[in-house]
Amino acid sequence: MVKTKPVYAFEEADSKKRMLLGGKGAGLSEMTRLKLPVPPGFTITTEVCNKYYDNNKKLPKDLMPAVMKNIMKMEKKTGKKWNSTTNPLLVSVRSGAAISMPGMMDTILNLGLNEKTVEGFAEQTKNPRFSWDSYRRFIQLFGKVVFGVNDEKFDHVLDTAKNAQGVTDDSKLDVESLKTIVSEYKKICETHTKRKFPDSPKEQLELSIEAVFKSWMGERAIVYREKNGITKDIANGTAVNVVTMVFGNMGDDSATGVVFTRNGHNGKKELEGEYLINAQGEDVVAGVRTGQNIELLKKDMPKSYKELYNACSKLEKHYKEPQDIEFTVEQGKFYLLQTRTAKMSAGALVKTSVDMVKEKLINKDKALLRIPAQQLEALLHRTMDESKVKDFKQLAKGIAASPGAASGIVVFDVKKTIELGEEGKKIILVRKETKPEDVPAFFSAEGILTSLGGKSSHAAIVSRGMGKPCIVGCPELKIDYNNNTCTANGITIKEGDTITIDGSEGTVFLGEVPTVEPKVTKDFEQILAWAQKAKTLGIRANADTPEGARLARQFGGQGIGLCRTERMFNGTDRIGLFVDMIMAENVEERNQVLKKLGQLQKSDFIEILKAMEGYEVTIRLLDPPLHEFLPNPEELVEKIQKLKAENKTDEVNDAEVVLKRARELAEINPMMGHRGVRVGITYPEIYEMQIRAVFEALVELTKKKVKAHPQIMIPQISSIAELNHIK
Template sequence: MTRKKFVFDFEEGDGKNKQLLGGKGANLCGMTQIGLPVPPGFVITTEACLRYFDENKKLPKGLMEEVRAHMEDLEKKSGKGFGSKTNPLLVSVRSGSALSMPGMMDTILNLGLNDETAEGLCQLTKNERFVYDAYRRFLQLFGKIALGIGDEHFDRIMNQTKEQAGVQLDTDLQVDQLKDLAQKFKTLIKEKTGHEFPSDVHKQLELSIEAVFRSWMGKRAVDYRREFNITTDQANGTAVSIVAMVFGNMGETSATGVAFTRDPGTGENYLYGEYLVNAQGEDVVAGIRTPKPLRQLRKEMSAVYRQLEALRHTLENHFREIQDFEFTIENGKLYCLQTRNGKMNAWALVRTSIDLVHQGLINEEEAIFRVKPEHLEQMLHPQIDPKYKGTPLATGINASPGAASGKIILDADKAEAQGQSGEPILLVREETKPEDIHGFFAARGILTSRGGKTSHAAVVARGMGKPCVAGVEALEIDMGKREVRLGGQVFREGDILTIDGSAGTVFAGEVPTVEPEFMDELLELLGWADDLKSLGVMANADTPE
């Protein structure tokens, strides 16, 4: 009897089969097969995930043998060795279900590092800072996701290290400080688990695959599926993509970013996104540092910017949809790490539906079905009254449009509790994490002091149609006193603020709002719907009973 195949190389996987390979895995296969610059890798199917749960959280028989065989192929493609002391291969282990659930499941980067491979990578790259920056990142992600150690323990050590060094940013830490950080993280892992950090790279990989499978049934993923009515017919289980690492944190000619093929807030047709030099992907998405707008890359790395412009057109023409893609630049070379259909607010969705029809990428019927009833509801959300002349307390990044007033709430659990009782609230955080998703559901709007338009907070808020102002650098949060400082004023938790996600402004108290006006593009779309409805009635009249 032939054993079920659980693993597919990017060159062989069916790029249209998202149910089996997940959206991320299927799209990586599709991009590879049309010649885009995707790092080599393979996908473990959603069927393996479902079997894992069916067998009481045990990996299916034969899965790791398949994985090992594909890792050997990956070594040949990359010219590197997994666990090699002289030329080590590092990989990312990425989640991905059939429907996009941004940030709701887990991903681990830089897997394959231990003391020996780190030293080998130092000898190879002559860049100790890059290596130990990657190592401390891996130890934290692996410790959190695979071993269940809370982020706060790692963050406390990181903050103490930065304080002792007299710096504010991770990028300002020196090599010796990063080495010390890695050792402290390993000590923490032993304290919390009772075991040494596993230096066996194959054990690291096995534990990480299990952890990504488990994240399918994690609280935030379950809450997200419930909130958005995602059924098992639409998405069941997560696939796992194993991808050779490329590095955006190798110095000033390396970077990482997130881009949309059009503006997800307005639908305007231009390359839109953000990036950070000398960083890794989670820095942008998690909002750890406030990134630069992508237009600045045109000055910093003009050749790469031109490649990104070409990439956006290729992605839209291939997928016939607005794409949200992640990229890394390693020593001046561009790589595309993933793509998915972009989450937009209702205004952008309507505008892009019209534009895609005019460009011949979709037809009128497809355009109509892109816009759901709940999107039309979003378009009825209030806006700040243009007659209001109040001075904003502060300005940040207009991450998701619309206006919202509510009580300041500083953590997701409290937001959930007070939101369920019907109180209007604003979730106010330094940066949001995927674990905060239940607070998003309860809040009328989201306000953060860090992050940009492609951060977790911004992407999720747009998908929900909720106003969001991100990257308000003047916003200081004191969790001990449960208060915030803005515009020279102090506000306690429970005080009311108003945010304008269209302008990126924050006001004290409740600000007057007005109902929005219908946009011309919506009227055009509704006209198409009327025409199709008439055609449908005539077709039915001609059909015999």
């Protein structure tokens, strides 16, 4: 077995070793191999992360010497110097597991700045404002990630400075204000840690590497892995990528952005994404500022747009998957910072699968295997009823970030969303923007709505991956966390009010808008057709109604594996009859009711068998114990007491009869007691009615030349004697 190193420069690494390098490290290595413009850097492997935890959360002794050796290599490639006061080398420190976990672990930018290097950086760039802003950003990220300082403390200082200068944008702050902010940020960190803020770049780097490893076992990362089925065999630990900083905030000839090689919302073959001029990448991903559509880059920076377009084309053809790409333009020079398989909606996955087969980029087997089954289920979710939408007030319109409709009560707080979700409440999480630590609430919410951010923001990408409806960048939505309200177009919504969001259109409505069944697209039909040809194992649907059977057939179902006949008695026109049958005092009374129920079941069987013409339908005879169709005895006792207090004698007598019967039929062990075949033995007339209804339906359909294939399941058999008796 070849011994691995703890650290690999991008050009040295084998990008096929994704488990060792993590997805980000493998991507940077592969882009370097493809001669694409990637800043120099290196990857600390996932093995080091595991050693860190095996060693009681201490970095291996051989790590930092290997790291510093690679820092020296970066110095030679860039011409910059570590801890230099004239031309300092600055780096970013980024996490990267084998499986993409957007925003779940930590990143630190501008590492290497201190009181001395910031002056050298200002001299080198001829831009003191930019240098001090970079230092300010570094301290905030470092304080949050390494020391665990709450973001709000930094935000308060920043907001105070902006208010004092009368500006709303960070980029408008002058140098003196930024120097003051840096000083205040350091005080916040030092108060929190009871130690001096580290000035040594080596110490900063060592602490940052350790913080990234710690984030692998952070709450949000653990929850994300659990919810997305990310196990140790597919992602064991995180790598750490140390990359030369390139700056998108060095002026109007600099920019940063995120782009998808195909539309992550609908799958169209078009570049989709956003960029910001004079900004750093975290501004786009965090949704702090709403970016401009990537198409506008063609006008703002035509040379960089062309390089981006060519890189997107090259990477998609190479990986044979739509890519999610981060890029930066530093004073006109284009760089790629990351590529990974794009998170897409279920509809986009289906469309891109079909399109890429037509383009001969992938084969049909690959097209089927790249769509997770659980995500495909999102295509079966209901959408807003367009005929009813006009009856509801539109509150706001934002950017459609993840498709689907969702209704729920408005909740602004992350923890409260989780608590109410556990109680079964339907919730729309409403935030200014979302952060990685908010992700546990995403699982509890029906949908997500943010006033800031774009299609490349954290909320959009994570929601899309989860199949949750999401709207971002809704500027008319003014959120007041202090009073738990939001206002748009003169309408104020309080926490607990119900709204509906349409993540396909970006619209927000007051109240609960009715929904309708989804439509099957041609691309979805094509995927299902390919799946039918490729399958080696047949799958049948569960369906208990004609509507369910027709829907199953529409989605490619080839037969019904379980048709639960008791579900057919739940309709408002039937449950009363079924209770009458249970309450019947003799066989004659019971048969009179069963005759009516038999006609209803026969009509259902006709429609179900017709919907599944040519395929088997397994019809299960009555299974649950009879007491389940009667009211709860304890509730009946309470009802009788109330009726007696109201002197309703006739109703009391009726309720007491039902109570007596419910107690007679009550089961100590309802899972194994008097149910299924044993009910059929005790009351053979029930099963006789059901079997007669099946065969009468079959005869009627056969006369009409409909190829029906019913199969009868006898439930809960525990001995051969029961089967022989019922036959």
